[in-house]
Amino acid sequence: MTGRELLENDSxxxxxSKVDKQGDTSDVVLAMEIDGELSDLATAITxxxxxxxxxxxxxxGRSILRHSTAHVMAQAVRDIWPGAKxxxxxATEDGFYYDFELPGGAHFTDADLGRIEKRMREIIKEDQxxxxxxxxxxxGAGLFSDQQYKLEIIQAVGENESVVATGDESAVVNGxxxxxxxxxxxxxxxxxxxxxxxxxxxxxxxxxxxxxLRVAGSYWRGDENRQQLQRIxxxxxxxxxxxxxxxxxxxxxxxxxxxxxxxxxxLFHFPxxxxxxxxxxxxxxxxxxxxxxxxxxxxxxxxGYLPVWTPHVTKSTLYAKSGHLEWYSDSMYPPMExxxxxxxxxxxNCPMHILVYxxxxxxxxxLPMRLFELGTVYRFERxxxxxxxxxxxxxxxxxxxxxxxPDQLPGELESLVGFVLEVLTTFGxxxxxxxxSTRPEKFVGDISDWDLATDAxxxxxxxxxxxxxxxxxxxxxxxxxxxxxxTDAIGRRWQVSTLQVDLxxxxxxxxxxxxxxxxxxxxxxxxxxxxxxxxxxxxxLIEHYAGAFPLWLSPVQVLVVPVSESHHDYxxxxxxRLKEAGLRSDxxxxxxxxxxxxxxGKLEKVPYILVVGGEDVDSRTVGVNRRGSSQPQRGVPxxxxxxxxxxxxxxxxxxxxxxxx
RNA sequence: GCCUGGGUAGCUCAGUGGUAGAGCAGCGCACUUGUAAUGCGCAGGCCGUGGGUUCAAUCCCCACCCCAGGCUCCA
Numbered sequence: 001m002t003g004r005e006l007l008e009n010d011s012x013x014x015x016x017s018k019v020d021k022q023g024d025t026s027d028v029v030l031a032m033e034i035d036g037e038l039s040d041l042a043t044a045i046t047x048x049x050x051x052x053x054x055x056x057x058x059x060x061g062r063s064i065l066r067h068s069t070a071h072v073m074a075q076a077v078r079d080i081w082p083g084a085k086x087x088x089x090x091a092t093e094d095g096f097y098y099d100f101e102l103p104g105g106a107h108f109t110d111a112d113l114g115r116i117e118k119r120m121r122e123i124i125k126e127d128q129x130x131x132x133x134x135x136x137x138x139x140g141a142g143l144f145s146d147q148q149y150k151l152e153i154i155q156a157v158g159e160n161e162s163v164v165a166t167g168d169e170s171a172v173v174n175g176x177x178x179x180x181x182x183x184x185x186x187x188x189x190x191x192x193x194x195x196x197x198x199x200x201x202x203x204x205x206x207x208x209x210x211x212x213l214r215v216a217g218s219y220w221r222g223d224e225n226r227q228q229l230q231r232i233x234x235x236x237x238x239x240x241x242x243x244x245x246x247x248x249x250x251x252x253x254x255x256x257x258x259x260x261x262x263x264x265x266x267l268f269h270f271p272x273x274x275x276x277x278x279x280x281x282x283x284x285x286x287x288x289x290x291x292x293x294x295x296x297x298x299x300x301x302x303x304g305y306l307p308v309w310t311p312h313v314t315k316s317t318l319y320a321k322s323g324h325l326e327w328y329s330d331s332m333y334p335p336m337e338x339x340x341x342x343x344x345x346x347x348x349n350c351p352m353h354i355l356v357y358x359x360x361x362x363x364x365x366x367l368p369m370r371l372f373e374l375g376t377v378y379r380f381e382r383x384x385x386x387x388x389x390x391x392x393x394x395x396x397x398x399x400x401x402x403x404x405x406p407d408q409l410p411g412e413l414e415s416l417v418g419f420v421l422e423v424l425t426t427f428g429x430x431x432x433x434x435x436x437s438t439r440p441e442k443f444v445g446d447i448s449d450w451d452l453a454t455d456a457x458x459x460x461x462x463x464x465x466x467x468x469x470x471x472x473x474x475x476x477x478x479x480x481x482x483x484x485x486x487t488d489a490i491g492r493r494w495q496v497s498t499l500q501v502d503l504x505x506x507x508x509x510x511x512x513x514x515x516x517x518x519x520x521x522x523x524x525x526x527x528x529x530x531x532x533x534x535x536x537x538x539x540x541l542i543e544h545y546a547g548a549f550p551l552w553l554s555p556v557q558v559l560v561v562p563v564s565e566s567h568h569d570y571x572x573x574x575x576x577r578l579k580e581a582g583l584r585s586d587x588x589x590x591x592x593x594x595x596x597x598x599x600x601g602k603l604e605k606v607p608y609i610l611v612v613g614g615e616d617v618d619s620r621t622v623g624v625n626r627r628g629s630s631q632p633q634r635g636v637p638x639x640x641x642x643x644x645x646x647x648x649x650x651x652x653x654x655x656x657x658x659x660x661x
Numbered sequence: 662g663c664c665u666g667g668g669u670a671g672c673u674c675a676g677u678g679g680u681a682g683a684g685c686a687g688c689g690c691a692c693u694u695g696u697a698a699u700g701c702g703c704a705g706g707c708c709g710u711g712g713g714u715u716c717a718a719u720c721c722c723c724a725c726c727c728c729a730g731g732c733u734c735c736a
Contacts, residue, residue, distance in 0.1 A: 331734085
C-alpha cells in the first residue's frame with residue numbers, strides 16, 4: 001500500500017484531493033514522513049512504520065512545494081531554451097532557486113521571467129505527475145548524458161561524497177549499491193526528467209502560488225573558478241494569501257531600506273568622488289551617530305572599561321607579527337611606502353591594544369584589564385559586497401580587548417554576555433539567539449586551552465539564559481567565539497555582537513603578567529564588539545525603527561509649529577524653553593498652511609510636533625501631536641510637556657511607529 | 662572580480678535619432694492658516710565618463726566608472 005492509498009482509505013483523515021479553487025494547499029497532504037523520513041505520497045509502505053502526513057502549511061510542506069516549483073521552473077526553462085543545462089535547484093528559507101547554463105552562452109534577462117512564469121503555469125495546469133524512478137549509477141549517467149552538471153553529481157554519489165548534505169540537488173546512497181533517484185514529468189508536449197532526491201508533491205496541480213523574483217549569477221559549486229551559471233530566484237507558498245503576505249513583507253523591507261531612508265531623512269550619502277563603501281554623514285546622521293557613540297562610551301566607562309586611542313595607519317610589521325598579514329592581507333588596503341618602511345591602513349584594533357597592554361610589565365592586580373576604543377578600521381571589501389552602511393570599507397568598531405587571568409575568564413565572559421544584552425535591550429530588542437563556534441580542524445594553540453575557553457563561553461551563555469546553538473568547528477583558527485543575533489521589528493535576524501577568546505595573540509606578542517607567586521604568566525585575551533560596527537548598527541537601527549527613531553536618538557526631538565504669524569513670539573519662547581531643557585528642537589515659522597507644515601514634520605518622523613496658537617499664548621500651553629498618534633492633545637501646559645519629554649528621553653523610551661500612509 | 666538590471670533636475674521617475682519632461686524639494690509673490698499637501702510664477706540638466714557610427718546621438722555601437730540584486734568573501 002502507498003501513502004496515497006492509505007490516505008484515501010483512512011476514514012479518520014480527511015483527504016482533500018489536490019488543491020481547492022483558490023489553489024490553497026494549507027491543509028492538503030503533499031507528502032509524508034515514514035519513520036521520520038520525508039517521502040512521496042506514492043511511496044509504498046512495506047513495513048509497519050510510523051506515518052506522519054505533511055501538509056502545505058508546515059515547514060516541510062513549504063519546502064517541498066518550493067522544491068517542486070523549482071523543478072517546474074527548470075522544465076519551463078528547458079522548454080523555452082532547448083539544450084539548456086540545469087544544475088541544482090533547492091528550496092531555501094524563503095523560496096527556491098535553480099541554476100542554469102543556457103545554450104550558446106545566452107543569459108536570462110528580467111523580461112524572461114514573465115515568459116518562464118507563463119510556461120510554468122501551463123505545466124501546472126497540465127497537472128503532470130512527479131513520478132519517481134531509481135537507477136544504478138551507470139543507468140543514471142545514461143539518462144543525463146547531455147547534462148554535465150547532473151553527471152558530476154552522479155559521479156559524486158559514486159565517490160560516496162556526502163552529496164546529501166550539500167543541498168537538495170541530489171541523489172541517494174542506498175545501502176551498499178549507490179542508487180540515484182530521478183523524477184519524471186510526463187507533459188502534453190514533452191516530458192522532463194530531473195535528478196533529484198525528492199520528495200515532491202504528487203503532481204504539478206498542487207502548485208501555483210509562486211513568483212519568480214530575480215535573475216542572478218552564481219558559480220557551479222559556489223566556486224568562482226568554475227563555470228558561471230545563471231540563477232533564477234523565486235518563491236512559492238501554500239496559498240495566495242501566504243504568498244501575498246510574503247510579497248508585502250518584501251515591500252515593507254524595501255520601504256525600510258536604510259539606504260533609501262538615509263537619503264529621505266538626509267542622514268548620509270556615499271559620494272562617488274570619495275569612492276565606494278566610504279560614507280559621509282550629514283548633520284542629522286552624524287548627530288545620531290554621535291549620540292550612539294556617546295552612549296557606548298558612557299556605558300563602557302561605567303562598566304569598568306578603560307579608554308584607549310590608537311592611530312589609523314601603522315607599519316606593516318605590526319600585522320606581520322599579529323599574523324593578520326599572513327591570513328588576511330587580501331582584505332587589507334595595499335601597502336604605502338614611507339621613509340623606507342611599509343605602512344598599512346589599520347584593519348583591526350587588537351594589535352594596537354596589545355601594545356598598550358605590553359607597554360610596561362603588568363601585575364595580576366591590574367587584571368582584568370578592559371581596554372575600549374571606538375576604533376576606526378579600513379578593510380578592502382570587494383566592490384560586489386558593499387551594501388550601504390551595512391558593509392563598508394571604513395568602519396568604526398565599538399571594540400574592546402579584555403586581558404585576564406585564567407581564573408577570571410569564566411566570570412568575565414558571564415558578565416560580558418550580560419553587558420551585551422543590557423546594551424542591546426536599550427534599543428528595544430528582546431529576541432536574542434547566540435551561536436557558539438567551536439574549534440575548527442585547522443587551529444592554533446593547545447586543545448586544553450580551547451576546551452577551557454569553549455566551556456567558559458558555553459556556561460556564560462547558560463547563565464545569561466539565552467538560547468544558543470553550537471556550530472561545531474566554525475570557530476576562527478585562533479579562537480572559539482560567541483555570535484549574538486537579534487530579531488528586528490519585522491522579524492529579520494541580524495548578527496551583531498561577537499565575543500572571541502583569542503588563543504594566539506597573547507603568545508605571538510609574548511604577553512605576560514606577574515602573578516602573586518612573583519612568576520610571569522600568560523593572560524587570556526577576549527575580543528568583543530557589541531554593535532559590531534557603528535555604521536552597520538546604524539543601518540540596523542534605521543531599518544528596525546523604519547526611520548522613526550526613539551526620542552533619545554531622534555536628531556530633531558520637538559518641532560514647534562505656530563498656527564499663524566501672530567503666534568511667533570510665543571513660539572520662540574516655547575522653543576527657548578525646550579532648548580533650555582536639553583531637548584533638540586526646531587521651529588517651523590509660518591509661510592505655508594498649518595496642515596502642510598505638520599505633514600512635513602510627520603514625514604521627517606519628528607517624535608513631537610507642538611502646535612501653538614492663540615489659546616496657547618494666553619494659557620501658556622501647547623498642542624502636542626505625538627508621532628504615531630492621529631489624536632493631537634490640545635492645551636497641555638508647557639511645563640507638563642517638557643517634563644514628559646525630558647523623562648521619556650532620559651529613559652531612552654518612545655519608539656512609536658508612524659501611521660502608515 | 663563575475664552574471665543580470667540600472668545611471669536623465671537635489672529626490673522619485675517618464676521620454677525621444679532632430680533645441681529635454683513631470684511630481685516633490687528649492688527660490689519669489691500672494692495667502693495668515695488649530696492638526697498629514699494653498700495658489701500663481703521662477704529657476705534648476707555635459708541625459709554617468711570617454712570614444713565610434715551618423716548631416717545630426719541623451720537615444721544606436723564599443724570601452725570604462727558608479728549604483729542595485731546575486732555568486733564569492735566576511736579576521
